[in-house]
Structures are given as C-alpha cells and as structure tokens.
Amino acid sequence: MSLLKKLRESRNLSHSELANQIGVSSDEIKSWEKEASCISKDGLSSLAYYFGSSSEELQDMFAGNESYIMTNTHYIFAEDEESGWWGHFGLCLNGQKDSKWFPITLGQANRISNALDNMSSRDQWLTVETLNNRILLFRPTMVSRMWTLDDDADQPMGDWNPPWDGYSGNPSEFYKGLEEYYWSSIGCEGEYTVAKNVQAAVESFTDIHDLDLEQVAELVLETQIYNLEGRTFSHIVDGSRLSELMFSADIGESVMILNLSNDNFDFYIPSDNVALIDMPKRFVDQYIREEGYFEEDENAN
Incomplete structure (x- = not known):
C-alpha cells in the first residue's frame, strides 16, 4: 500500500474527498498513490498543508527517509501514542x-x-x-x-x-508560506514554493491579525x-x-x-x-x- 493511500485512509477519506480538500481531481490522487514521484510541487505543498506537515517532511517520507511525519494534530504512522x-x-x-x-x-x-x-x-x-x-x-x-x-x-x-x-498550532507548511510572504513583501527575488491555497491562508492570516512585516x-x-x-x-x-x-x-x-x-x-x-x-x-x-x-x-x- 502506498504511503499517500495510508495518509488518505488515516483520515477516512475517499479519493474524491481528498481531491476536493486540496483542489485537484480524483484521478490525480489515484495517480499519485501509484507513483509518488508524479506529485506536482503544488500538490505536495497542498498535501502537506492539509495533513498538517511540511512539504520537505512529506517528501522525505515518500522517499523512504522517514517512517512517520510530524503534524500539528498528530503523528501519522508513529509507533507511540504520545503524539498530536x-x-x-x-x-x-x-x-x-x-x-x-x-x-x-x-x-x-x-x-x-x-x-x-x-x-x-x-x-x-x-x-x-x-x-x-x-x-x-x-x-x-x-x-x-x-x-x-x-x-x-x-x-x-x-x-x-x-x-x-494558533491555539493548537499551524502546519509547518503554513510557516514556510509565511516566510516566503515576508521575503516577497520586502522585494527579495524568488518564487513561492508553497501552493496557492497556502498563500491564500497566509494572506488571510496576516489580514485578520493586521500583521506588519516586523511581526511576520x-x-x-x-x-x-x-x-x-x-x-x-x-x-x-x-x-x-x-x-x-x-x-x-x-x-x-x-x-x-x-x-x-x-x-x-x-x-x-x-x-x-x-x-x-x-x-x-x-x-x-x-x-x-x-x-x-x-x-x-x-x-x-
């Protein structure tokens, strides 16, 4: 069983339900479950944000370098119960x-x-x-x-x-997006590596809390x-x-x-x-x- 399938089933989601959560098609989810290397950059970021992790950590897990991922809600695939x-x-x-x-x-x-x-x-x-x-x-x-x-x-x-x-914390991918928001706002060159939904969440967050760049x-x-x-x-x-x-x-x-x-x-x-x-x-x-x-x-x- 693929790791992405395990992740999806850990939330009791169908292919279409996960696809709707991250804004892709069911066929893309099915394709990614068959071959993790097919996951797009935006797809990886969206998955990481949804599951409460970071794209780097998720990539490591797909590559077989990590046996579980740390999330802001719980450890997925962890052997102990002291997580989340x-x-x-x-x-x-x-x-x-x-x-x-x-x-x-x-x-x-x-x-x-x-x-x-x-x-x-x-x-x-x-x-x-x-x-x-x-x-x-x-x-x-x-x-x-x-x-x-x-x-x-x-x-x-x-x-x-x-x-x-964040009362219970935000996903690491969110803070990655917040970093990129900061560098982009001060005019540093570079492109966003987080997905558009993460960018939107960051912009909404900064607006709601009325954050200036010093606070970010x-x-x-x-x-x-x-x-x-x-x-x-x-x-x-x-x-x-x-x-x-x-x-x-x-x-x-x-x-x-x-x-x-x-x-x-x-x-x-x-x-x-x-x-x-x-x-x-x-x-x-x-x-x-x-x-x-x-x-x-x-x-x-």
Whole structure:
C-alpha cells in the first residue's frame, strides 16, 4: 500500500474527498498513490498543508527517509501514542505576571515532566519544541513557574493567554508560506514554493491579525532572547548557532557564553544572564536538514 493511500485512509477519506480538500481531481490522487514521484510541487505543498506537515517532511517520507511525519494534530504512522496536539506549556519569566503559552504534544509534556523530575544541576538547560513554530531553550531554575496543561484541564485563573498565531498550532507548511510572504513583501527575488491555497491562508492570516512585516519576521525568522531583568532582544541568529545551542543543551554541556552571531554581526551573551531563548523552529529545522548538523556530530563520535 502506498504511503499517500495510508495518509488518505488515516483520515477516512475517499479519493474524491481528498481531491476536493486540496483542489485537484480524483484521478490525480489515484495517480499519485501509484507513483509518488508524479506529485506536482503544488500538490505536495497542498498535501502537506492539509495533513498538517511540511512539504520537505512529506517528501522525505515518500522517499523512504522517514517512517512517520510530524503534524500539528498528530503523528501519522508513529509507533507511540504520545503524539498530536495535547495541550499547552506555560512558562512565566521572573519579574513578569503572565505566562507565555505554547501548544505542545503529549510527548513534549512527558519529556518536560521527566526532565524536571530528574534535574540534577542548576545549570541544566531544557529544550521544548512547540506546535506553533517555536523551540524554547531555557534553564528551569531561572524562571518563575512552569505549567504543562492538558486541554481538558481548567485554565489558570488570571494567567491564560494562548498564542494568537494558533491555539493548537499551524502546519509547518503554513510557516514556510509565511516566510516566503515576508521575503516577497520586502522585494527579495524568488518564487513561492508553497501552493496557492497556502498563500491564500497566509494572506488571510496576516489580514485578520493586521500583521506588519516586523511581526511576520518575529514569527518566522527572529530569535527572541529574554534576560533575567525582563528585557528582550530580537535578532535573526544563524541556524548553525541555534543548532549548536540545542545540541549543547541535549548533551548537558555547560555553556558560559552564548554565541548568537550571524553573517552580519558577532553577538555574545553570558548564559548566566539568559532566562529564555525562543527560536523559530522551521529556521532551525531547515539548517539541520540542509547541513546534516546532528548526523555529522553523531558520525564524529
């Protein structure tokens, strides 16, 4: 059975129902199920958007490089049950009244709980991947409080403000379209690689929320660094720097100085003064995909 057929049947859709959802013919769906290499660029983008993933990840799965895909609603073909939108992670920084809320999977909720229960050092960092295009890197001992909140749980009184860019997150393909919308709006050359329905969703989103280009850049390109005094610095940090920070956190390495440089400037912050690094997930994922950062490190060891 083809992978696209499995995807279609995972939603209990007929050929015509899936075709109507993404704006193609039933015959095209049938053709794609027989031979994934026949899927057009727009078709791949539309499928990724509909199933809540990215065209890159979907392509990897069709090529046999991935056994499941991560979506904003659930993992398709995953062996475990800790997947899909589960609820929210709340993080309150020192000196602030309200928590920042992020949609997460059950797997991330369990990972957070396990890490906090077994934390052995004040210098230990924790990485959390959200469903609204963010990766959070922070030291739990440097924040005021944390929540993992099931969607069925009562919302904390006076401390509940879910993210405005998606209560349960948006597909990665949507954020890809948002990136391309930004670069196109500032006059950079290049063509859209997302499908027209994704472009339409992005344009509708920016209109509804009345977003200017600075807010779009903050969503998809910029890393926000929150220090212990409550100040925020926003920069486009090189993907290699962000990946190195994540890798250091995962192996428990203590980093005294954080290198947040990019091609245009050198930027360093003492880690003792950092409460939270909030980075765009697609930006980091793209670097890892293109450069194979983690694979190279594993091979070196």
